[in-house]
Amino acid sequence: MKSLFTSVLATATTMVMLLPVDSLAANADLEQAARAEGQVNSVGMPDSWANWKDTWNDISRQYGIKHSDTDMSSAEELARFAAEKNHASADIGDVGAAFGPIAVQKGLVQPYKPTTWDQIPDWAKDKDGYWALAYTGTIAFIINKDQVKDIPHSWADLKKGNYVVTIGDVSVAAQAANGVLAASYALGGSEKNLQPALDFFSSLAKAGRLGLTNPVIANLEKGEIQVAVVWDFNGLNYRDQIDRNRFEVVIPSDGSITSGYTTIINKYAQHPNAAKLAREYIFSDAGQINLARGYARPIRAEHLTLPQDVQAKLLPAAAYKNAHPVADPAAWDKAAKTLPRLWQENVIFNMQQ
Numbered sequence: 001m002k003s004l005f006t007s008v009l010a011t012a013t014t015m016v017m018l019l020p021v022d023s024l025a026a027n028a029d030l031e032q033a034a035r036a037e038g039q040v041n042s043v044g045m046p047d048s049w050a051n052w053k054d055t056w057n058d059i060s061r062q063y064g065i066k067h068s069d070t071d072m073s074s075a076e077e078l079a080r081f082a083a084e085k086n087h088a089s090a091d092i093g094d095v096g097a098a099f100g101p102i103a104v105q106k107g108l109v110q111p112y113k114p115t116t117w118d119q120i121p122d123w124a125k126d127k128d129g130y131w132a133l134a135y136t137g138t139i140a141f142i143i144n145k146d147q148v149k150d151i152p153h154s155w156a157d158l159k160k161g162n163y164v165v166t167i168g169d170v171s172v173a174a175q176a177a178n179g180v181l182a183a184s185y186a187l188g189g190s191e192k193n194l195q196p197a198l199d200f201f202s203s204l205a206k207a208g209r210l211g212l213t214n215p216v217i218a219n220l221e222k223g224e225i226q227v228a229v230v231w232d233f234n235g236l237n238y239r240d241q242i243d244r245n246r247f248e249v250v251i252p253s254d255g256s257i258t259s260g261y262t263t264i265i266n267k268y269a270q271h272p273n274a275a276k277l278a279r280e281y282i283f284s285d286a287g288q289i290n291l292a293r294g295y296a297r298p299i300r301a302e303h304l305t306l307p308q309d310v311q312a313k314l315l316p317a318a319a320y321k322n323a324h325p326v327a328d329p330a331a332w333d334k335a336a337k338t339l340p341r342l343w344q345e346n347v348i349f350n351m352q353q
Contacts, residue, residue, distance in 0.1 A: 027115065030280065031063060033273035039066045040274035043080060043093040046071040048217055048241070050135060050233055050261070051294020052094075055278075055287055065274050073172040074099040081108040081266050091269035092278055096174020097326070098336040100131030100262040109264045112276040114283040119300045123329075124260060133260035134282050135296035137231035138323045139175075139182035141250045142215070142238060147226045154254040155186045155200065163226040165204055166211030166219075170347075171340035173214070178259050179229035180339065181332065185324065186255030191331035194339065198346040205350040212351075217241060233295035236313060251315065256323040260299065 034040075040059070046069050047053035056067045072080070074095035081090065081103070095103065103109045104126065111129035125132035141158070143151055152158045158165055168176035180197045183189075187196035204210040213219055215228035217238045230238075235249040263282060265275045281287045288298035292310045326332050 027280070030273060030277055034065060034271075034277035035063055037271040037274045038064070039068075040271050040278055041089060041091050042067065042069045042278075043077045043090040044072050044074065045069050045092070045094045048237065049094075049294070050291050050296040051237075054290040054293060055282060058286065058290070059278060059281055063277065065277070073169070074174040075172040077264070078103055078106065078108060081264075081268070082106060085268050088266050088268040088270055091266055091271045091275040093264050093266070094134075094261050095264055096178065096261055097133060097259045097329070098177070098333050099174060100126065100133075100264065101333055102337075103264050104130045108267055110267045110269070110272065112265055112279055114280045116283045116300060116303075119303045120283070121299070123325075124299050131262040131264055132283070133262050133299050134288075135233070135291045135298050136258055136260040137233050137296060138251055138258045138320060139179050139256045140230060140232040140235045141252060142220065142225075142228050142230050142235035143248045143250065144220070144223065144226050144246065145248055146246055147223070151248055151250065152227065153250050154252050155183050156254055158227065159200065159203065161227070162209070164209050164211045166213055166215045166225045166228040167201070168214050168229075169212060170343045174259075174261070175231055175234070176229070177336055177339055178231075178257055180343070181259075181326070181335075182229075182252070182255065182257040185257055186252060186322075191326065191328045191335050194335060194342065195346075198342060201343075201347045202350045205347050210347070210351065220247070231296075232315060233297075236295040236315070240313070249315065251319045251323055253322060256320075258320070258323050258325045 045052045059065055060067055077093040077095055078099060109130050113129035120132050141152060148163050150161065152161055167179050170176040170180055180194060181191065183200050184194045184197035187200055189196035201210060215225055215230050219225050220238050221242050232249065232251065239247040239249055263279050265272065265279065269275050285304060288300050288304055289306060289310065291298050292306050295313055298304060
Protein backbone atom coordinates (compact mmCIF):
# COMPACT_ATOMS: atom_id res chain seq x y z
CA MET A 1 0.00 0.00 0.00
CA LYS A 2 2.87 2.37 0.74
CA SER A 3 4.31 1.89 -2.74
CA LEU A 4 0.89 2.65 -4.22
CA PHE A 5 0.74 5.96 -2.34
CA THR A 6 4.22 6.83 -3.61
CA SER A 7 3.32 5.98 -7.19
CA VAL A 8 0.13 8.03 -7.16
CA LEU A 9 1.93 10.93 -5.51
CA ALA A 10 4.59 10.96 -8.19
CA THR A 11 1.94 10.95 -10.93
CA ALA A 12 -0.09 13.69 -9.24
CA THR A 13 2.98 15.86 -8.72
CA THR A 14 3.82 15.86 -12.41
CA MET A 15 0.28 16.16 -13.79
CA VAL A 16 -1.69 18.34 -11.35
CA MET A 17 -1.41 21.94 -10.29
CA LEU A 18 -3.08 22.68 -6.95
CA LEU A 19 -6.24 24.71 -7.33
CA PRO A 20 -6.70 27.83 -5.20
CA VAL A 21 -9.48 27.79 -2.65
CA ASP A 22 -11.40 30.52 -4.48
CA SER A 23 -11.63 28.65 -7.78
CA LEU A 24 -15.09 27.44 -6.77
CA ALA A 25 -16.74 28.35 -10.06
CA ALA A 26 -14.20 26.27 -11.95
CA ASN A 27 -15.76 22.92 -11.11
CA ALA A 28 -14.67 21.51 -14.44
CA ASP A 29 -11.07 22.36 -13.58
CA LEU A 30 -11.43 20.81 -10.13
CA GLU A 31 -12.92 17.65 -11.64
CA GLN A 32 -10.11 17.41 -14.18
CA ALA A 33 -7.46 17.86 -11.48
CA ALA A 34 -9.15 15.30 -9.22
CA ARG A 35 -9.44 12.79 -12.06
CA ALA A 36 -5.74 13.19 -12.76
CA GLU A 37 -4.93 12.38 -9.13
CA GLY A 38 -7.16 9.34 -9.47
CA GLN A 39 -7.46 8.44 -5.80
CA VAL A 40 -8.67 9.77 -2.46
CA ASN A 41 -7.80 8.21 0.88
CA SER A 42 -10.01 8.96 3.86
CA VAL A 43 -9.86 8.32 7.58
CA GLY A 44 -12.85 7.96 9.87
CA MET A 45 -15.31 7.71 6.96
CA PRO A 46 -16.20 4.00 6.82
CA ASP A 47 -19.03 2.58 4.73
CA SER A 48 -21.29 1.94 7.72
CA TRP A 49 -21.07 5.46 9.18
CA ALA A 50 -23.69 7.94 7.90
CA ASN A 51 -23.86 6.01 4.61
CA TRP A 52 -20.45 7.11 3.39
CA LYS A 53 -20.56 3.99 1.22
CA ASP A 54 -22.97 5.53 -1.31
CA THR A 55 -21.00 8.77 -1.50
CA TRP A 56 -17.70 7.02 -2.13
CA ASN A 57 -19.34 4.73 -4.68
CA ASP A 58 -20.86 7.75 -6.45
CA ILE A 59 -17.52 9.56 -6.55
CA SER A 60 -15.75 6.48 -7.86
CA ARG A 61 -18.39 5.83 -10.51
CA GLN A 62 -18.83 9.42 -11.69
CA TYR A 63 -15.23 10.61 -11.59
CA GLY A 64 -13.14 7.45 -11.82
CA ILE A 65 -11.50 8.15 -8.46
CA LYS A 66 -10.45 5.16 -6.36
CA HIS A 67 -11.12 5.31 -2.63
CA SER A 68 -9.85 3.68 0.54
CA ASP A 69 -10.69 4.34 4.19
CA THR A 70 -9.09 3.61 7.53
CA ASP A 71 -11.59 3.87 10.35
CA MET A 72 -10.39 5.79 13.41
CA SER A 73 -11.55 8.30 15.99
CA SER A 74 -11.44 12.08 15.62
CA ALA A 75 -8.38 12.41 17.86
CA GLU A 76 -6.60 9.65 16.00
CA GLU A 77 -7.26 11.37 12.68
CA LEU A 78 -5.59 14.59 13.85
CA ALA A 79 -2.72 12.60 15.31
CA ARG A 80 -2.14 10.89 11.97
CA PHE A 81 -2.21 14.17 10.05
CA ALA A 82 0.35 15.60 12.48
CA ALA A 83 2.62 12.57 12.54
CA GLU A 84 2.81 11.90 8.81
CA LYS A 85 2.97 15.46 7.49
CA ASN A 86 4.52 15.39 3.98
CA HIS A 87 4.30 11.59 3.93
CA ALA A 88 0.52 11.75 4.35
CA SER A 89 -1.44 8.58 3.74
CA ALA A 90 -4.76 10.38 4.34
CA ASP A 91 -6.30 13.15 2.26
CA ILE A 92 -9.58 13.80 4.05
CA GLY A 93 -11.22 12.88 7.33
CA ASP A 94 -14.48 13.30 9.21
CA VAL A 95 -14.27 14.57 12.79
CA GLY A 96 -16.59 15.75 15.53
CA ALA A 97 -17.43 19.45 15.56
CA ALA A 98 -15.09 20.23 18.46
CA PHE A 99 -12.13 18.86 16.51
CA GLY A 100 -12.54 21.20 13.52
CA PRO A 101 -11.20 24.30 15.32
CA ILE A 102 -8.49 22.17 16.97
CA ALA A 103 -7.31 21.02 13.54
CA VAL A 104 -7.10 24.65 12.42
CA GLN A 105 -5.18 25.67 15.56
CA LYS A 106 -2.70 22.88 14.96
CA GLY A 107 -2.20 23.93 11.33
CA LEU A 108 -3.19 20.51 10.00
CA VAL A 109 -5.85 21.41 7.42
CA GLN A 110 -6.37 23.35 4.22
CA PRO A 111 -9.52 25.27 3.23
CA TYR A 112 -12.12 24.61 0.56
CA LYS A 113 -15.56 26.18 0.28
CA PRO A 114 -18.05 24.10 -1.71
CA THR A 115 -20.33 25.92 -4.12
CA THR A 116 -23.27 25.44 -1.72
CA TRP A 117 -21.36 27.35 0.97
CA ASP A 118 -24.02 30.05 1.43
CA GLN A 119 -26.61 27.39 2.35
CA ILE A 120 -24.56 26.19 5.31
CA PRO A 121 -25.55 28.00 8.54
CA ASP A 122 -22.89 30.33 9.93
CA TRP A 123 -22.75 28.40 13.22
CA ALA A 124 -21.85 25.24 11.31
CA LYS A 125 -18.81 26.46 9.37
CA ASP A 126 -15.44 28.15 9.63
CA LYS A 127 -15.55 31.52 7.89
CA ASP A 128 -12.37 30.74 5.95
CA GLY A 129 -13.50 27.32 4.75
CA TYR A 130 -11.26 25.13 6.88
CA TRP A 131 -14.22 23.12 8.19
CA ALA A 132 -18.00 22.88 7.82
CA LEU A 133 -20.47 20.46 9.33
CA ALA A 134 -21.97 18.25 6.63
CA TYR A 135 -24.52 16.65 8.94
CA THR A 136 -25.77 16.65 12.49
CA GLY A 137 -26.55 13.91 14.95
CA THR A 138 -28.23 13.69 18.33
CA ILE A 139 -27.07 11.48 21.18
CA ALA A 140 -29.39 8.50 21.58
CA PHE A 141 -29.60 5.09 23.25
CA ILE A 142 -29.64 1.86 21.29
CA ILE A 143 -31.14 -0.96 23.34
CA ASN A 144 -30.92 -4.70 22.79
CA LYS A 145 -34.49 -5.73 23.58
CA ASP A 146 -33.51 -9.40 23.87
CA GLN A 147 -31.41 -8.53 26.92
CA VAL A 148 -33.15 -5.44 28.30
CA LYS A 149 -36.87 -5.80 28.91
CA ASP A 150 -37.47 -2.49 30.69
CA ILE A 151 -36.60 -0.04 27.90
CA PRO A 152 -34.87 3.11 29.23
CA HIS A 153 -36.22 6.38 27.84
CA SER A 154 -34.08 8.77 29.89
CA TRP A 155 -30.75 9.10 31.65
CA ALA A 156 -32.66 8.69 34.91
CA ASP A 157 -33.95 5.34 33.62
CA LEU A 158 -30.40 4.25 32.80
CA LYS A 159 -29.30 4.80 36.37
CA LYS A 160 -32.12 2.60 37.70
CA GLY A 161 -31.37 -0.35 35.41
CA ASN A 162 -29.23 -3.42 36.02
CA TYR A 163 -27.67 -3.72 32.57
CA VAL A 164 -24.30 -2.51 31.27
CA VAL A 165 -24.27 0.90 29.58
CA THR A 166 -21.59 1.17 26.89
CA ILE A 167 -20.23 4.56 25.85
CA GLY A 168 -16.87 3.82 24.22
CA ASP A 169 -13.60 5.70 24.68
CA VAL A 170 -14.34 9.25 25.81
CA SER A 171 -10.68 10.25 25.45
CA VAL A 172 -10.62 9.81 21.67
CA ALA A 173 -14.15 9.41 20.23
CA ALA A 174 -16.32 12.47 19.55
CA GLN A 175 -19.45 10.33 19.86
CA ALA A 176 -18.49 9.26 23.37
CA ALA A 177 -17.46 12.79 24.42
CA ASN A 178 -20.78 14.19 23.20
CA GLY A 179 -22.51 11.43 25.15
CA VAL A 180 -20.98 12.89 28.29
CA LEU A 181 -22.12 16.38 27.32
CA ALA A 182 -25.65 15.12 26.61
CA ALA A 183 -25.84 13.52 30.05
CA SER A 184 -24.55 16.73 31.59
CA TYR A 185 -27.32 18.75 29.92
CA ALA A 186 -29.95 16.30 31.15
CA LEU A 187 -28.61 16.28 34.70
CA GLY A 188 -28.35 20.02 35.21
CA GLY A 189 -24.82 20.64 33.94
CA SER A 190 -23.46 22.42 30.89
CA GLU A 191 -20.38 22.76 28.70
CA LYS A 192 -18.76 24.58 31.60
CA ASN A 193 -19.89 22.06 34.20
CA LEU A 194 -19.52 18.40 33.25
CA GLN A 195 -19.49 17.21 36.86
CA PRO A 196 -23.10 15.94 36.89
CA ALA A 197 -22.30 13.65 33.97
CA LEU A 198 -18.98 12.56 35.47
CA ASP A 199 -20.78 11.67 38.71
CA PHE A 200 -23.43 9.77 36.74
CA PHE A 201 -20.94 7.64 34.83
CA SER A 202 -18.83 7.21 37.97
CA SER A 203 -21.84 5.67 39.70
CA LEU A 204 -22.26 3.25 36.79
CA ALA A 205 -18.55 2.40 36.97
CA LYS A 206 -18.72 1.69 40.71
CA ALA A 207 -21.67 -0.62 40.11
CA GLY A 208 -19.80 -2.51 37.37
CA ARG A 209 -22.32 -1.27 34.83
CA LEU A 210 -20.13 0.85 32.54
CA GLY A 211 -18.82 -0.54 29.25
CA LEU A 212 -15.97 1.11 27.39
CA THR A 213 -15.84 -1.07 24.28
CA ASN A 214 -16.54 0.61 20.96
CA PRO A 215 -20.31 0.42 20.32
CA VAL A 216 -20.02 -0.60 16.68
CA ILE A 217 -22.32 -2.84 14.69
CA ALA A 218 -20.19 -5.99 15.10
CA ASN A 219 -20.31 -5.79 18.90
CA LEU A 220 -24.04 -5.13 18.87
CA GLU A 221 -24.75 -7.97 16.49
CA LYS A 222 -22.79 -10.41 18.64
CA GLY A 223 -24.92 -9.46 21.65
CA GLU A 224 -21.98 -7.95 23.54
CA ILE A 225 -23.79 -4.66 24.17
CA GLN A 226 -27.01 -4.24 26.12
CA VAL A 227 -27.45 -0.47 25.97
CA ALA A 228 -25.11 1.91 24.16
CA VAL A 229 -24.81 5.68 23.96
CA VAL A 230 -24.51 6.55 20.27
CA TRP A 231 -25.40 9.13 17.66
CA ASP A 232 -28.98 8.63 16.44
CA PHE A 233 -27.80 8.05 12.87
CA ASN A 234 -25.52 5.25 14.01
CA GLY A 235 -28.16 3.68 16.23
CA LEU A 236 -30.83 3.73 13.53
CA ASN A 237 -28.42 2.35 10.97
CA TYR A 238 -27.26 -0.47 13.26
CA ARG A 239 -30.86 -1.30 14.19
CA ASP A 240 -31.93 -1.66 10.58
CA GLN A 241 -28.83 -3.55 9.49
CA ILE A 242 -29.12 -6.13 12.27
CA ASP A 243 -32.83 -6.48 13.11
CA ARG A 244 -35.43 -3.76 13.61
CA ASN A 245 -37.29 -6.06 16.01
CA ARG A 246 -34.22 -6.75 18.16
CA PHE A 247 -33.13 -3.16 18.81
CA GLU A 248 -34.82 0.08 19.76
CA VAL A 249 -33.38 3.57 19.38
CA VAL A 250 -34.46 6.27 21.83
CA ILE A 251 -33.62 9.96 22.23
CA PRO A 252 -33.39 10.48 26.02
CA SER A 253 -36.45 12.44 27.08
CA ASP A 254 -34.70 14.33 29.88
CA GLY A 255 -32.15 15.91 27.58
CA SER A 256 -29.68 15.32 24.77
CA ILE A 257 -27.22 17.19 22.61
CA THR A 258 -27.28 17.81 18.87
CA SER A 259 -23.90 18.32 17.27
CA GLY A 260 -22.28 17.40 13.99
CA TYR A 261 -19.30 16.23 12.02
CA THR A 262 -17.05 18.10 9.62
CA THR A 263 -14.80 16.97 6.86
CA ILE A 264 -11.21 18.11 7.23
CA ILE A 265 -8.82 18.18 4.28
CA ASN A 266 -5.28 17.31 5.24
CA LYS A 267 -2.86 20.22 4.76
CA TYR A 268 -0.36 17.66 3.49
CA ALA A 269 -2.81 15.67 1.30
CA GLN A 270 -1.22 13.81 -1.58
CA HIS A 271 -4.52 14.02 -3.50
CA PRO A 272 -5.78 17.48 -2.46
CA ASN A 273 -8.02 18.08 -5.46
CA ALA A 274 -9.72 14.72 -5.11
CA ALA A 275 -10.32 15.61 -1.44
CA LYS A 276 -11.82 18.97 -2.44
CA LEU A 277 -14.02 17.30 -5.03
CA ALA A 278 -15.17 14.86 -2.33
CA ARG A 279 -16.16 17.78 -0.10
CA GLU A 280 -17.93 19.42 -3.04
CA TYR A 281 -19.95 16.25 -3.61
CA ILE A 282 -20.71 15.77 0.09
CA PHE A 283 -22.38 19.21 0.19
CA SER A 284 -24.26 18.71 -3.08
CA ASP A 285 -27.93 17.64 -3.06
CA ALA A 286 -26.95 14.07 -3.91
CA GLY A 287 -24.29 13.93 -1.20
CA GLN A 288 -26.60 15.41 1.41
CA ILE A 289 -29.36 12.93 0.56
CA ASN A 290 -26.81 10.11 0.84
CA LEU A 291 -26.10 11.23 4.40
CA ALA A 292 -29.82 11.35 5.18
CA ARG A 293 -30.15 7.85 3.74
CA GLY A 294 -27.57 6.92 6.38
CA TYR A 295 -29.89 8.38 9.07
CA ALA A 296 -27.88 11.59 9.54
CA ARG A 297 -29.58 14.98 9.33
CA PRO A 298 -27.98 16.91 6.43
CA ILE A 299 -26.83 20.42 7.23
CA ARG A 300 -28.60 21.76 4.11
CA ALA A 301 -31.87 20.02 5.06
CA GLU A 302 -34.03 23.13 4.57
CA HIS A 303 -32.82 23.37 0.98
CA LEU A 304 -33.57 19.71 0.18
CA THR A 305 -36.60 17.58 -0.52
CA LEU A 306 -35.85 14.19 0.96
CA PRO A 307 -37.33 11.11 -0.75
CA GLN A 308 -40.20 9.54 1.20
CA ASP A 309 -38.24 6.33 1.85
CA VAL A 310 -35.44 8.39 3.42
CA GLN A 311 -37.82 10.38 5.62
CA ALA A 312 -39.32 7.09 6.84
CA LYS A 313 -35.95 6.00 8.24
CA LEU A 314 -35.70 8.88 10.68
CA LEU A 315 -37.22 9.31 14.14
CA PRO A 316 -40.20 11.69 14.44
CA ALA A 317 -39.43 15.32 15.18
CA ALA A 318 -41.25 15.06 18.52
CA ALA A 319 -38.54 12.72 19.81
CA TYR A 320 -36.09 15.63 19.72
CA LYS A 321 -38.03 18.13 21.80
CA ASN A 322 -35.41 18.08 24.59
CA ALA A 323 -32.37 17.83 22.33
CA HIS A 324 -30.40 21.04 22.01
CA PRO A 325 -27.42 22.26 20.00
CA VAL A 326 -24.27 23.13 21.91
CA ALA A 327 -25.09 26.44 23.60
CA ASP A 328 -21.51 27.63 23.98
CA PRO A 329 -19.21 26.07 21.33
CA ALA A 330 -16.13 27.87 22.66
CA ALA A 331 -16.73 26.55 26.17
CA TRP A 332 -17.25 23.04 24.81
CA ASP A 333 -14.04 23.24 22.78
CA LYS A 334 -12.22 24.06 26.00
CA ALA A 335 -14.03 21.42 28.04
CA ALA A 336 -13.46 18.72 25.41
CA LYS A 337 -9.70 19.17 25.80
CA THR A 338 -9.88 18.57 29.55
CA LEU A 339 -12.45 15.78 29.39
CA PRO A 340 -9.95 12.89 28.95
CA ARG A 341 -8.21 13.85 32.21
CA LEU A 342 -11.48 14.43 34.07
CA TRP A 343 -12.85 11.12 32.79
CA GLN A 344 -9.75 9.27 33.97
CA GLU A 345 -9.85 10.88 37.41
CA ASN A 346 -13.60 10.69 38.00
CA VAL A 347 -14.72 7.57 36.14
CA ILE A 348 -11.93 5.19 35.12
CA PHE A 349 -10.40 5.42 38.59
CA ASN A 350 -13.66 4.04 40.03
CA MET A 351 -13.64 1.09 37.62
CA GLN A 352 -10.29 0.05 39.03
CA GLN A 353 -11.34 -0.03 42.68
